[in-house]
Amino acid sequence: MAFKALAIFASLVSLVVAVPQATPDSATTASIKCPDGNIAPHSACCPFFALRDDMLEHLFQGVCGEDAHQAVRLIFHDSIGFSQEMHAKGIFSGGGADGSVLVFPDVEANRAENAGISDGVQGQLPFLANHPVTAADLVQFAAAVGITNCPGSPRLKFFTGRPNATAPPPEGLVPNPADSVTKILARFDDAPAEVVALLASHSIANADHVDPDIQAVPFDSTQNTFDTQLFLEVLLKGIGFPGSANNSGEVSSPLPIGTTAQPGELRLQSDFALARDPRTACVWQSFINNQELMQNAFVEAVDKMSRIGLAHPENLIDCSVVVPQPVAKVTKPATYPATKSFKDIQRACFAAPFPSLASDPGATETLVAGQVGT
Ligand code: HEM
Numbered sequence: 001m002a003f004k005a006l007a008i009f010a011s012l013v014s015l016v017v018a019v020p021q022a023t024p025d026s027a028t029t030a031s032i033k034c035p036d037g038n039i040a041p042h043s044a045c046c047p048f049f050a051l052r053d054d055m056l057e058h059l060f061q062g063v064c065g066e067d068a069h070q071a072v073r074l075i076f077h078d079s080i081g082f083s084q085e086m087h088a089k090g091i092f093s094g095g096g097a098d099g100s101v102l103v104f105p106d107v108e109a110n111r112a113e114n115a116g117i118s119d120g121v122q123g124q125l126p127f128l129a130n131h132p133v134t135a136a137d138l139v140q141f142a143a144a145v146g147i148t149n150c151p152g153s154p155r156l157k158f159f160t161g162r163p164n165a166t167a168p169p170p171e172g173l174v175p176n177p178a179d180s181v182t183k184i185l186a187r188f189d190d191a192p193a194e195v196v197a198l199l200a201s202h203s204i205a206n207a208d209h210v211d212p213d214i215q216a217v218p219f220d221s222t223q224n225t226f227d228t229q230l231f232l233e234v235l236l237k238g239i240g241f242p243g244s245a246n247n248s249g250e251v252s253s254p255l256p257i258g259t260t261a262q263p264g265e266l267r268l269q270s271d272f273a274l275a276r277d278p279r280t281a282c283v284w285q286s287f288i289n290n291q292e293l294m295q296n297a298f299v300e301a302v303d304k305m306s307r308i309g310l311a312h313p314e315n316l317i318d319c320s321v322v323v324p325q326p327v328a329k330v331t332k333p334a335t336y337p338a339t340k341s342f343k344d345i346q347r348a349c350f351a352a353p354f355p356s357l358a359s360d361p362g363a364t365e366t367l368v369a370g371q372v373g374t
């Protein structure tokens with residue numbers, strides 16, 4: 001419902017702050033010189049050069065660590081806060097990609113559905129205070145900048161022109177890992193391919209709150225790299241839990257063994273279900289060992305998510321030129337973790353061949369990568 005809501009919400013001008021209309025430059029290819037000397041396609045892009053450099057140095061600090069992970073998660077928790085269903089009933093339905101997580105830092109960050117976003121929110125607030133940009137643009141831009149520290153990341157697009165949030169969204173719009181596939185897809189306007197593409201984000205992710213006893217438990221064996229291992233590993237048979245069993249939203253993992261400092265891999269019930277559901281299984285499988293397909297699908301899905309709830313998405317100004325180049329490419333093919341092979345795959349898509357992959361050497365379970373930078 002959220003995606004389809006764009007057009008309907010567009011007619012509701014009175015509920016939103018008008019997007020400042022920057023004067024178009026003489027031609028679409030024209031460029032201007034910013035006061036700081038940077039060349040931009042439009043003057044509206046100028047503040048983002050200094051913001052980019054400030055965040056690279058003082059927030060992300062050269063690693064694909066907690067702050068980069070959090071920034072990528074925050075675009076989801078901000079943007080998904082919009083409901084077409086509620087809007088149709090005349091109930092305030094949230095502003096979508098409106099920066100409400102930063103404008104009202106004590107509201108959404110304290111809701112159980114957003115458990116874990118407060119560090120990301122607190123980390124970004126000083127940049128909002130020091131740079132002349134809206135909260136909504138800052139949330140989106142931070143993800144585009146932060147993810148470039150993760151080897152294998154694509155270069156996301158970035159558009160400016162989102163107004164500041166006027167109110168926090170109602171509670172209950174953020175999908176939960178215990179939700180059904182049907183419920184999750186509905187929150188994304190039943191766009192299964194795009195939901196799967198967005199979950200490439202879980203290749204640079206870990207959980208602090210799913211199992212309350214263990215922290216920074218990753219979803220794949222390479223949490224510091226934006227690669228396709230997530231899509232492979234979520235299809236492996238689960239054999240145990242990195243911590244306690246019976247946590248809501250968690251199912252058994254193929255790599256449960258870890259150390260105190262670095263617990264094994266954790267599997268979300270939602271990732272498990274989306275990998276095996278007939279509506280999503282073939283898109284899921286298609287990303288395994290296809291870095292470029294995954295990257296491109298992620299770029300487009302993030303761009304779409306970044307427009308949820310906007311009154312005039314067509315008026316956004318393309319400032320993608322400000323987004324840095326990713327630090328490194330991933331050239332290593334996807335591999336089965338040591339001791340695993342095709343026999344451990346719970347295949348759910350039969351319309352395409354399953355990719356042929358090597359197994360990492362070793363007679364014992366692979367230990368998952370720890371989080372860098374902390
Ligand atoms: C489809 C529904 C989704 C569900 C149910 C879900 C659920 C979760 C959960 C439970 C966590 C762990 C939080 C914690 O315990 O600390 C998490 C982490 C994360 N999620 Fe999702 N997620 C979904 C979609 C997304 C999307 C669309 C994105 C971004 C495009 C995203 C990006 C992330 C990232 C980057 C993390 C790691 C944060 C960190 O390491 O600090 N997720 N997700």
Ligand SMILES: *[C@@H]1O[C@H](CO)[C@@H](O)[C@H](O)[C@H]1NC(C)=O
Binds near residue numbers: 103129133134135164
């Ligand atoms: C948006 O909100 C932030 C935080 O309240 C504020 O610092 C900023 O000046 C606002 N920007 C605009 C354009 O209203």
Ligand SMILES: *[C@@H]1O[C@H](CO)[C@@H](O)[C@H](O)[C@H]1NC(C)=O
Binds near residue numbers: 245
């Ligand atoms: C976990 O859940 C299962 C099934 O609901 C139950 O049989 C078991 O006793 C639970 N274990 C713990 C430790 O709560």
